Amino acid sequence: MSLLELAGVGKQFRGLRALSDVDMSVSEGEIVGVIGPNGAGKTTLFNVICGALKPDSGRVRFAGDDVTGRRPEVLARAGMVRTFQLMRPFASMSVAENVSLAAQHHTRGAARLRGHAMDVVDRVGLAEWAHRPATELPTAGLKRLELARALAAGPRVLLLDEVLAGLLPAEREPVLDLLAELRERDGTTLVFIEHIMAAVMRLSDRVVVLDQGAVLATGTPDEVTADPRVIDAYLGEEPTTHADA
Ligand SMILES: Nc1ncnc2c1ncn2[C@@H]1O[C@H](COP(=O)(O)OP(=O)(O)OP(=O)(O)O)[C@@H](O)[C@H]1O
Ligand SMILES: [Mg+2]
Structure with missing residues (x-):
């Protein structure tokens, strides 16, 4: 059975068709990569799935429920968690405090909340940054913090928007290992938008090309990657990665 299912999803922005008639299905425990040229609609797809945008047409089903148009906070509490292409941590807070905020809805008590946040901070490799202001993190650290906030929320399905963008090749490896482990150890379902094809090839069970x-x-x-239409539309050109949320 599908954990996440889209049927006929469409979204326009003042006449621009950002999504048209998108069908997509993700099984529990599956890792699905989403690729496509800049402006293909990948982030818009996540925004519609997560409730940040209402589709003009079509339905989104999650865990058997029709969740079309449901608010992001409500969906997050049900286990639909996403990361943002552009990270915006709370600047006045430490790394650990930022992570705690994301866990508040399912962990009661200040001490337990702190403990849970520290576990997650450690898991993403930010332990030595835990008590420093989030603003001091370099790009790779901000990416890890974004991942930590998502993990702390307790995802059943995790939607990752270019978590590797801006990372050096050596910095990507531990993130890829962590994502693989999330599925193996925690059974988390992953849908990830990515321009770095080596990561898509390594991690994905299935790839959706927009x-x-x-x-x-x-x-x-x-x-x-062997499909001539995909090579024509995407793989033949050099993609650019940029942070435009
Ligand atoms: N809030 C918005 N208002 C108007 N147009 C938008 C909005 N969000 C996205 N778009 C447009 O919709 C199209 C799809 O954008 P989207 O951000 O989903 O692409 P993407 O595949 O994520 O691209 P990238 O690889 O550059 O991140 C683009 O033409 C974009 O300019
Ligand atoms: Mg995008």
């Missing part, structure tokens, strides 16, 4: 708001192809990493 182009101009529509699903161009779906298949195993080997299938989609």
